Structure formats: C-alpha cells, structure tokens
Amino acid sequence: MSEGIPMRDCLRCHHVHFPPRPVCPRCHGTEFGTVHAAHGLLEELTEAREARIGSVRSEAGPLVVAALPADAEPGTRVRLSTGTDGAYVPAGVA
C-alpha cells in the first residue's frame, strides 16, 4: 500500500516535477524535498492491448502516465498509487 507518488519539490522555487531529474526544470535548482501526490484528475484514457493507460493531472502538479483500474472514467478523481490500490504510477528510483 502506498502513500501516493513521490515527486521532487524544488527547495528554491517549489516547482514539483516527475519523473525525478537531477535539476529543477524551472529554476535549475539542485536541492529537493519530496512531496507525495496521492490523487489526481484522469484527463484522458485509452485501452491498449496490454493495459488501460491514462494521463492523470496529479494534485501536486505534474501530469503522469498511469495504468488505470477497470472502473476509472475520464474526468474523475483517481487515487495514485505505486502499488495496485488505484491508478498505478511506477515511481522508479526517487
């Protein structure tokens, strides 16, 4: 069970970005805190052969690509998860 998706929060300008990169895309700062995005708005959804894939505007800001559970509908709020309890976003190495 996850507490949302870990994202990098720039200590200088507070721009949050995902996937995590070594330099803030807005101010080029290199020091970050971590915010956890637990929910987001499902903006678009498609049914690919391998999974239901959607773009989710996370509450922390970044648009993430997620695998959606069967009941998720575009235009609705979804829970973001690094596991199976919601819209799955592989968080990688934060």
Added chain:
Amino acid sequence: MTEAGITGSGESPYRRHPGADTTTESVLTDAAARALRDAGRGFADVDGLAVASFTLAPDHAVDLAWRLGLRLRWIMEDTNGGGSGINMLGHAVRAVAAGECRTVLVLAGDAFPPGRFHELVTGYNRATTEHLAPLPLNGPNALFALLTQRQLRRHGLERADYGAIAVRQRSWAAHNPGAVYRAPLTIEEYLAATPVAPPLHRYDCVPVVTGADALLVEADPGPGAVRVRAMGTSVNPDDQEGDGLVTGIAGIAPEVWERAGCGPGDLDLVQVYDDYPAMVLAQLADLGLVPDGDLRRFLHTRWESLPCNTSGGQLSAGQAGAGGGLHGLVEAVRQLRGQAGQRQVEARLAAVTGYGMVLYRYGALGNLAVLEAV
C-alpha cells in the same frame, strides 16, 4: 566556404518480414550503394560518414566505416531517431562547407527480427524502463492515443478527419513501389480498422519495417543537386510538461523561414514526420500552413491539394526505425531531382521535418530543413 549539396539518395526496400539474412548492416550497405549509384559515385569516393541506427549495436559508425572499406576524414553517429536525418544532414553540410571533407554518406536504418522492436521500445530510455514499461506499456501507441484525444477535443475533430490523412497518403503510396502498403484505402476501411489504442486504430499507426535510407552530400555539386537553404532544431522545448500538441518546430520555424528567405506559402512540397496522423497536423500547423489554426477546415481544403508525404509517408511506406528520420528527406530529394516516377510533382522548394525521441509523454525533438533544387 565550400558549396555543399545533396547529389544522391537511396532507399533499401522496406520489408515487413525480411529474410533471416537481412541485417542492419545489409540494409545500410544497400541504401549506401543506391545513393552512391544515384550520384555516379562509388565507396572509394566517400571521405565522410554519418549514421543513425537503433540496431547497429554492438557496432558503431567506425565499425561500419571499416566494414564498408571507407577511408574517412570525418565521422559521426546520431542517436536522435526521428530527428536524426535532418540533424546528420546539417552536420554533413557544415563539415563539407568548412572543407573538412568532400563526400559524405548519410545513412539511417534498422532491421527488426522478431522481438527486436519490442526490446527497443521497452528499453528506449531510463524514463521508459522506470516509469512506462512497468505499467505495462509496449511502445508509444498509447501515449499518442492520449495526445490524439487531446487534439480531438481541442480542435473538435473526429476520427474521419484523421482518416483523410491516412487515405490521402495511401493514394500517394500507390505510386511508390517502395511502400509496403500500396493498395487503395477507403475511409470506410479506415474507420472499420482494428483498434490499437482508441482513438488510434490500425491505419493510424506506422507499420514497423526493416530498411534503410541514404543521402550523399558533396562539395561543389553540379547541376541537379539539392541545396539546403536553412535548417533548425529544437530539443526539449517544454520539459514534457505541456500537452504535446505543439512541437518544438513551432518555435524555430519563424527563424528558419527568415534564414531561408521564404515562407510556408512558397513551398511546393512538404514532408512531415508522420508517426501518427495527429503529429502530421501538429507539424503542418507548426510550420505555419494552418494560419487560422482551424485544423478541420485545413484538412477539408488545403490538405487534399498539398503535396505532402508523397512517398505515402511512414504510415503507408513503413517506419524503418531511425531510417524514418531520413525517409522524408530522401523523398524530398527524389521529388526535387525529378526522380519520383508516377508520383512526381512540380517542385523546386520543399520543407522536411523531423520529430521524435519520446522522453516520457511525447517527442522532445523537432527539426526543419528547407531544401531547394539548384
């Protein structure tokens, strides 16, 4: 400065299911030989080499130089996929202009035996292996399905509007013996096609092929050569934080037109990078060919008479991996040199775009070259 021009082009025939003896090296060699023959040159004349390929590994450009028996004074390898063709052409033209070399082979292509394409798209970059492939996601179709939905909604388009692109490009492909899909496509067939990732269906996605493309760039070219008037490149214009509906080409087009001394209205021919119909529309708009921004009206007026993607594009001719970045240039050069057979159009000035390198959500690289027959 030495004058540089494109004096030859070639394409190793695209194949959906090549034989086991067809390799990345064999298709690159074949394309090179064709471009040299077209220019009336041989391997012994070449003193510069540029190559882009996803599947040449573990070999690199230098291995290819040895295996082709080339004696070089200039070499480069490009990893920019759909942007590699224009990028390499630019480097080659500047190297020749600077006097570093006189005869440059520009090569791009790939061979995809079973399983190799899957391996490429699931291991494309770190963002893919860490954040996309585990979803699971096997390649860019679903990402461009999401992008196409955004474009549909933003511009009030319907699937049939994209069908106009697929159908028109297929009608060009009928006259291209090198295209893998040449049979006429009706709008009914387009609409009834198998879903891939809605709204994308079969004819919205490029057929993956094995093949390669080649250009020859020479110093002091004679009559019949093609000159690069101007070009420009945009990399990572928005940190993947936008909607992907505008490519980096929009940002560079105005200055490229200024350097070229012409505008989008002067073009006789356009080859845009067509990995998906939505990207055809996006790039045509970015070039300035849809001044009022009404994509739907454009499709039902100007599109039908615009010589665009006259090889059939990658949607009908096929996408030969990195060869896709050179495909539009090869077609433009053939058209400008009067070598396009039954699909020949009257053309002196052409624009070619490159697009690609999906980092996380859409392509991060766009480029534009303006070519002219001299």
